[in-house]
Amino acid sequence: MIWLVWTQHRRQFTYTAALVGALAVLLIVTGAVMNSDYHSALAHCGTAGDCGNLGLFQGSGWSALTTTVPLTVGVPILLGVFWGAPLVAGEYEQGTQQFIWTQSIPRRRWLLTKIGWALSAAAVWGSIVAASVTWWSRTENALGHHRFDPFKFDAQGVVPVAYAVFAVALGIAAGAVLRRTLSALGVTVAGFTTLLLVLQSFVRPHYLPTKTANLPLSRLHGGLFSGSWQFGGQLLDPTGQVVGHVVGGNDWNIQQAIPVNCVLNNPDSVRQCLSADGYRMVVHYQPASRYWTFQFIEAGIFLALAAVLVLIAYRAITRRDA
Numbered sequence: 001m002i003w004l005v006w007t008q009h010r011r012q013f014t015y016t017a018a019l020v021g022a023l024a025v026l027l028i029v030t031g032a033v034m035n036s037d038y039h040s041a042l043a044h045c046g047t048a049g050d051c052g053n054l055g056l057f058q059g060s061g062w063s064a065l066t067t068t069v070p071l072t073v074g075v076p077i078l079l080g081v082f083w084g085a086p087l088v089a090g091e092y093e094q095g096t097q098q099f100i101w102t103q104s105i106p107r108r109r110w111l112l113t114k115i116g117w118a119l120s121a122a123a124v125w126g127s128i129v130a131a132s133v134t135w136w137s138r139t140e141n142a143l144g145h146h147r148f149d150p151f152k153f154d155a156q157g158v159v160p161v162a163y164a165v166f167a168v169a170l171g172i173a174a175g176a177v178l179r180r181t182l183s184a185l186g187v188t189v190a191g192f193t194t195l196l197l198v199l200q201s202f203v204r205p206h207y208l209p210t211k212t213a214n215l216p217l218s219r220l221h222g223g224l225f226s227g228s229w230q231f232g233g234q235l236l237d238p239t240g241q242v243v244g245h246v247v248g249g250n251d252w253n254i255q256q257a258i259p260v261n262c263v264l265n266n267p268d269s270v271r272q273c274l275s276a277d278g279y280r281m282v283v284h285y286q287p288a289s290r291y292w293t294f295q296f297i298e299a300g301i302f303l304a305l306a307a308v309l310v311l312i313a314y315r316a317i318t319r320r321d322a
Contacts, residue, residue, distance in 0.1 A: 012083060013121065020125045023072070024132040030065060031136035038139045066140055070151035075129050076163035077192055079122050084171020085184035087118055088313065092179040111317050115310055118168055126164030130157065147291055148229035150200050157295040162302035167192050169306035169313075176313040195305075199298065205231065207297045208290055213283045217275040227288030238278030 088111075134156040141147055147156065154160070170191050174184035210231060217235075235244035262273035286294070 016079075016083070016121075016125060020128050024128050027069070027132040027136040031132075031139070034065075034136075035139045038142070069133060069136060070155045072129055072133050073151060073154040073160070073163075076122075076126060076160065076167040077189055079125065079164050080167030080171040080188040080192060081185050083118055083122065084168035085175050085188050086181050087114055087168075087172050087175060088317070089175030089179055089181040089184045092175075093181060107318050108314075111314060115169075115172060115313065118172065119165055119306070119310075122164040122168040123161055126161040129164075130155075130160035133160070147227065147288075148286065148294075153204075153294075154196065154200075157292070158299045159295055159302070162299035162306070163192075163196075166302040166306040166309070169309040173309040173313040173316070176316040199301070204294065204298065205229070205286070207294050208286065210284045210286055213281075213285065215281055215283070217271040217279055217281055225283065225285060227291070229286040231284045231286075233281055233283035236280045236282060243279075 137152065137156055141152075146152060154163070167188060171184055171188040174187035174191070175181065178184055178187065212233075213225075232245060234242045237243045258270070258274060259277055262270055262277065
């Protein structure tokens with residue numbers, strides 16, 4: 001049975017392995033050069049904080065890569081479309097499953113072997129892409145500390161592996177239920193995209209309760225929020241009344257006039273002045289230390305859903321007429 005699966009899908013496997021390998025080589029090579037550029041800049045400016053303002057990615061080939069590399073979040077969709085959706089649906093459309101089942105190979109063994117190899121391949125390819133992107137992104141992460149941003153969070157760490165397994169499982173389940181490849185393709189793309197957007201917008205921010213910081217405005221540009229996921233907050237006057245809103249932890253919208261002595265041209269000077277007058281900020285955020293916790297929580301969600309989809313595919317094939 002294993003040899004049969006390899007014979008049926010060796011071209012898909014070979015082409016996918018070649019593309020994933022080429023992407024990994026590109027990321028490793030460019031990542032090494034970019035990291036070298038970063039350390040050269042670091043040697044001239046002294047600290048990583050100062051280097052963040054050197055425009056290392058401005059006006060160079062790196063700027064294009066920093067825009068396109070996060071798009072590897074689409075790799076799981078491609079795996080689900082080209083591997084998961086046709087895996088079972090294609091068999092039904094061509095009628096080849098009937099021939100296999102009449103060769104003393106039961107449905108259960110046929111299905112589990114195909115699913116096992118498909119999900120294992122998805123996990124391997126997803127791991128290679130995720131590891132390559134994470135390694136490549138280490139320089140940008142050191143400069144920007146924005147790993148909670150959706151396209152960065154979704155393309156790095158362990159979640160891309162879970163995404164790949166889920167997308168392939170979704171394609172298999174859709175193909176087993178609908179028995180039409182094109183229909184399974186549509187369900188795979190729509191289902192994966194919808195679930196990811198819902199988690200990004202409504203679920204992910206609440207994996208753990210947010211923390212609240214009540215600090216002087218002079219701390220606004222300090223290292224407290226470096227790498228954190230900020231949800232805004234409030235600006236309080238000396239009496240504790242809300243007079244404005246913190247925007248992203250780095251700026252604010254003031255809803256009433258500030259003291260005359262603090263009307264200055266330099267924003268940093270304004271912060272120092274308001275802080276001296278007793279103004280404070282309340283910021284709601286997820287600390288940077290929770291990054292990997294969030295990664296594993298989301299990966300667990302997708303893997304659990306993948307297991308449910310495998311069960312759906314199993315029941316659809318073993319309990320329905322051929």
